[in-house]
Structure formats: C-alpha cells, structure tokens
Amino acid sequence: MAKEVFYSGCAAAAYGAKFSRVEVISSYPIRPYTGIMMELSKLVANGDLDAEFVHGEGEHAQVSIAYGASAAGARAYTGSSGVGVTYAMECYSPAAGGRLPCQMAIADRALDPPGDFGSEHTDVMSARDQGWIMGWAETPQEVFDNTIMYYRIGEDPRVMLPQFCCQDGYFVSHIPGKVILPDQKAVDEYLPPYNNPHPLDPTRPVSHGPQIFPDQGPAIDLQRAQAFLDTPKVIAEAVKDFNKQFGRKYSPFVEEYMTDDADIAFFIMGGHARTARFAVNHLRKKGVKAGMVKLRFVRPWPTEAVAEALSKFKAVGTIETSTSYGGAMRGGNLIHEVRASLYDLPKRPAVTSFMAGLGGEVVTLNEFYEMAKILTEAAKSGKVKKGVYWLGFEPD
Amino acid sequence: MSDFKFKIPKHLEVPMGAVIPAPVKENPGMITGNWRTERPVIDHEACTLCLNCFIFCPDACWHLDEKTEKMMWNARYCKGCMICVNECPADCLTPQNELDFPKGVVRLDKPF
Amino acid sequence: MAEVKQVTIWARGVTQDMEGRHLSLLVANSADKDGKFVQAWDDYADLPDRVGVPLRKYARISEEEIEMRYEYENKQPNVVIVMDDTIIKGMDILHGMPKGGVLVVNSKRSADDLLKFIPNKELLSSITVVDASGIAADVAVDFMGSEGGVEVAAVGKGISAPLAGAASKATGLLKLESVVAVAANKEGVKQGAEAAKVKKL
Incomplete structure (x- = not known):
C-alpha cells in the first residue's frame, strides 16, 4: 500500500x-x-x-x-x-x-x-x-x-x-x-x-x-x-x-502554471518555483497576467519544449540562482540557453534575467512582484532595457 | 563597456575577498558566554594559584592578575564546561547556576 | 494571505537538540491534527550544534497554505518556548516578537524571578512557567532526526511533552487532546498542562 x-x-x-x-x-x-x-x-x-x-x-x-x-x-x-x-x-x-x-x-x-x-x-x-x-x-x-x-x-x-x-x-x-x-x-x-x-x-x-x-x-x-x-x-x-x-502529473521537460493567457512569465527551476506559484496567484488577483514555466531538465536542455512554451508570451524573465561570471549576459546561466532556444523563432518574447537567491538568500514574493513590474514594462515596449537585473543591488 | 556599479546596502557589505582581521586576544564577533548554564565561582582565600585552571581551560578564560595576585575569570567566553572545577586541586571552584547572578548578562540577538 | 502563527523554541545544543526538535514536531503535528497548515523545522544556521550553544527550532501554524515556508527564521514569533531557563539571560529570546506574545519557560524558578532577565517584557501578554525537567525524565539523545533525517525515537518522550502541554494551556493555539494524541508521553503532556503556572502581564 x-x-x-x-x-x-x-x-x-x-x-x-x-x-x-x-x-x-x-x-x-x-x-x-x-x-x-x-x-x-x-x-x-x-x-x-x-x-x-x-x-x-x-x-x-x-x-x-x-x-x-x-x-x-x-x-x-x-x-x-x-x-x-x-x-x-x-x-x-x-x-x-x-x-x-x-x-x-x-x-x-x-x-x-x-x-x-x-x-x-x-x-x-x-x-x-x-x-x-x-x-x-x-x-x-x-x-x-x-x-x-x-x-x-x-x-x-x-x-x-x-x-x-x-x-x-x-x-x-x-x-x-x-x-x-x-x-x-x-x-x-x-x-x-x-x-x-x-x-x-x-x-x-x-x-x-x-x-x-x-x-x-x-x-x-x-x-x-x-x-x-x-x-x-x-x-x-x-x-x-x-x-x-x-498517478502523477509531471510534464517531461517544462511545467507550465497559469500560462494560457499570460503576457509575462517567470522561467525558473528548483524550489523557488513554489514561491513563484504564490506570486503568480497574487499578481493575477491584481490583474497582472503572469504565469510560470518550470524547467525540469537542464541536461538535456529541452530546446523545442522551451521554445514552444515561451513563444506565446510578450516578456520572459529567467530566475538565475547560479552565476556565470563574465558570461554573455553578465549574470546567470539560464538566459543564455533560453535566448538561444528562442533565436530561430519568427516571433519571440523579450527575455531578461534576474539574479536572485544567490548564496541561499530567500527569493521573496516582493522580489517576484518587482520582476513582474520590469517584465510588464518590457511586454509593453516589446524590448528589455538590459539582459540582467541584480535584485536588491541595482543602482538607483 | 559598462559603467554599471552595484549598490550594496551598508549592512550587507563584505570586505574584498571576505578577508577580515583575525582576533588577537579576544574575538568580539564570537562571544560564547551564553553557552553556559553554570559558572565556576572561585574562593580566592582557598586558591593556591597553582594555575591548573589556566592550563586546563580550553577557552583561555582563566588568567592570573599579577597586580592583585588573583585568578580572574572571563565571563564573556566561558562556555561552562566545568573542566576547571574538575581540575582544581584546592577545591576552591564551585559551579553555580547562571540565573543566581543578576549581573553579567551576555545577551545576543543570534546564537553562534 | 492568512496570518501565520510563529512558534520559536530555544534549546541547548546537543543535549536538548532532539527534544527541541520533538517539541516543534509536537506543536506542528497537533495543529496538523486540527486541520491546520503547519511547518516544523530546525534553524539551518544554528546547526551543526555544539554542546550548550543556544539552538532555535521552529513551527508555523496557519489556516491557509504557508507561503513564507522558505524564510530561514521566525522573524516575528508569537510564541516563544525556552527549554532551559538560563538561555533567557544569554539571548534576546523575544527578538522580533509582536506585542501580546506568549512566553513559556522550563524552570524551577518563579515567573517574577525570570522576568528580571527580560528587559523587553512589555512585549508579553503572559509568561508561563513549568518545571518540565521535574515532570519528564531525561531521554538519551540520538541524532537520527537531525539534518533532515527521519526521526527514529518516539516523538515527545522527554521534556518536550510537558512543555507542549504547558504551551497548549498558555496559548490556546493547540488543543490539549491533540497534543496528547501525538505525543509519546501522554501523561507528561497532561501533567505539564496541569503544573503550568500562567501569569498574565
């Protein structure tokens, strides 16, 4: 039993x-x-x-x-x-x-x-x-x-x-x-x-x-x-x-949460996805059309599944809980692969990345709200101001 | 090229490479006096200044004050292991509950 | 977002590590029995512990799913339980407590005696004293449940039982019969609740 x-x-x-x-x-x-x-x-x-x-x-x-x-x-x-x-x-x-x-x-x-x-x-x-x-x-x-x-x-x-x-x-x-x-x-x-x-x-x-x-x-x-x-x-x-x-309901590569009509989406992996779900719920109540895409495999990287899941949004933010010092986006690792996965699409969302949860810091609901604000702006203008945001440590 | 500069809040600042000054005599960043439930109380009359407590203390919390010729105890770092009480040949040390002493509060926000 | 009741337990390193964790489990398990959403866990930074070091064990109780699950500490404890009375001299045990909090102490001393060591006692609505060590026998410590391991010993055999009983009487947050149901030492829980002296402040 x-x-x-x-x-x-x-x-x-x-x-x-x-x-x-x-x-x-x-x-x-x-x-x-x-x-x-x-x-x-x-x-x-x-x-x-x-x-x-x-x-x-x-x-x-x-x-x-x-x-x-x-x-x-x-x-x-x-x-x-x-x-x-x-x-x-x-x-x-x-x-x-x-x-x-x-x-x-x-x-x-x-x-x-x-x-x-x-x-x-x-x-x-x-x-x-x-x-x-x-x-x-x-x-x-x-x-x-x-x-x-x-x-x-x-x-x-x-x-x-x-x-x-x-x-x-x-x-x-x-x-x-x-x-x-x-x-x-x-x-x-x-x-x-x-x-x-x-x-x-x-x-x-x-x-x-x-x-x-x-x-x-x-x-x-x-x-x-x-x-x-x-x-x-x-x-x-x-x-x-x-x-x-x-009797489980796992998606093989990417799990989507409230994405059907979403304009903006958090792209995330691991435990902080739990907080992201609550953030999405609260943002929805405030009228923000937010969703979440959870990555289940980094290797093999699910290029097609990521492209398919993310192509329907206006703006996507990858939540980076790792560092790639001096990398193309000067922040984390996920955005490199996400942007590469989307590059050949005829229509692709604006993509930026958020450095959060470094060193074991808790990614709070407020940080997700801050990300949503940046993504909403990007969704409106159709482009991101920059490729990486260091939450809590950005100059004024 | 970028002119980007991080803004790190004062309370989160860390020295370059996380290099910090090493404690020389005492480490105020690692006060351990609140680990103890009992403290050793000394009877100066009975003390023979044999220095056993000084030798055996794992945290160097006993020292001889040469002016007064008395053994002095450091309340801020003594963890209350009572090794000194055990090792005292003159039986001049007795353990006593910490709450019997209204003074000597080592109060911290966070434990170590 | 429903309010999350935060319970912080202070215990001595190694010697009370297991009983401290058991107390947080008694709090969470009994509230779980009452249909609440709960969480019980050890403070991550206090471990690995050393003999005598003050340790924190936590529980959270809520009517809805707990969103702040990942916060390392209970930043605003509504209830503080101290398993060794000398800790109140060494730590700011009420740190972050919102006004109207509840304190439960395992001590042979009187409430007034203990209050002398608590400069921020105006935060408290009550202090409860119980001689838990006099009610329950010392239990040999094992480390099976530390670092996320599965508890092997029956939960609530030692001083955690009378302290959970006292906490139930002091807070009204936990139903006594639920605590009795989840604890191994059922008599100890009842005796703790009976012997606990609640002093309103």
Missing part, C-alpha cells in the same frame, strides 16, 4: 534510492546533502536496504566508487553539495564517457569563499557540460520521484548516462513536506534491474577507459552526443510511464 509521510528532501532522496534498490552507496559528508547519507546508512544498518555502503575519503573517491560500481554492474548511488561537487569534477567526464550510469544526489550549496551553507545552483551547474543528465526538483515528493525516474532514464540502453538528481539545499533538502511512498512492487515494475552489457567480470575480462589517439577522439565524443540526442525521447517515455504507474 502506498503511504503518506512527512519527509525532508534529504529523506525523500534516500528513500527514492531505497525504492530503486541501489546496490552500492558511496558517501562523504558535507552539508546539506549529508542527511541523505545519514538516512541511507540507517537503512543499511537496520537491514532495510541490502546495499554496500562505502565511505569515500573525499568526493573524488566517492564518484570514482560510484562509477566503478556501475562498471561492475551494480546500481550505484552517491551525492554531494557545494565545493564537494566541484572537488569531484575530474570524475564526471570518465563516468559519462565510459557510459556508466550512476546517480549523484545534489543538495545545492554556495561555493566558497567564504563558507556558506546556503543554496545556490552554481556548484553543479559548473558540471553541466560533462555529459550527465541533470535536473531540479521543487518539492521532496519530486525529489523522491525524480530519483526513481532518473535511474530508469540513465540506465536505458539508448542512454547509458550518469545523472545529477538535484534539489535546493535547505529549502527542499531540510524543510519537510508530504511525500507519498509507493508500493515497492509498483517501483519494481517501473524500474527494471540495471543491466550493464559489458560488466567488469574476471571470467570475461574487459578493460575500461584505455588510452586513444587524438583522431579517435571525435568518435568517442560523438557517442555521448548521440546519447544526448536520443535521451529526450527516453525522458518523455519514462515520465509518461511514471505518471501512469503512480
């Missing part, structure tokens, strides 16, 4: 891994993702989960253990936050290029200096070009569901890629919310066992990651590129099946 519980995002991720029947777990502590490993170690120690729990001596070791386990044919789970995510950077490309699906739970944390526990997406966004599937959850429920869905997507023979299953630190990872835990049998039906076609096996020796000549490089790169071309189809199937199996 499905059962309703009150779990934080950390606990939800751990239970997502448990229901996915992970076989190898590698840990190393860093806030705020620590709670996930605390929970899993409890489950393993109590005999509720039959998995090998390995302590890495650092995040680099953690990810090496995870993709090593995947190479041996085990479903592997690891995770990190903040500088832990960047410390493991070297290991991301070998895992993706080796086509070794494993899952890394991320509870975002701002990078140093100085030490800050707050949530900012910059940590794992720095690894977005390494060939991992990547996306954010808005609620503990979505964390739980994504954990299972990502394994199904990543382990699909057409994909075979590792996954970053991300949630905002504190906002999602530490504040409990309602989570429906399904039947294990239902999950087993949805998620078949992991099948590595060429596992490390002494009776059938294989060598992983040999040295190649430079002219062989493109072919290896193209394999990964091809996998990413094929992934969206797999995501669409996996999400559709998930909705059917568990």
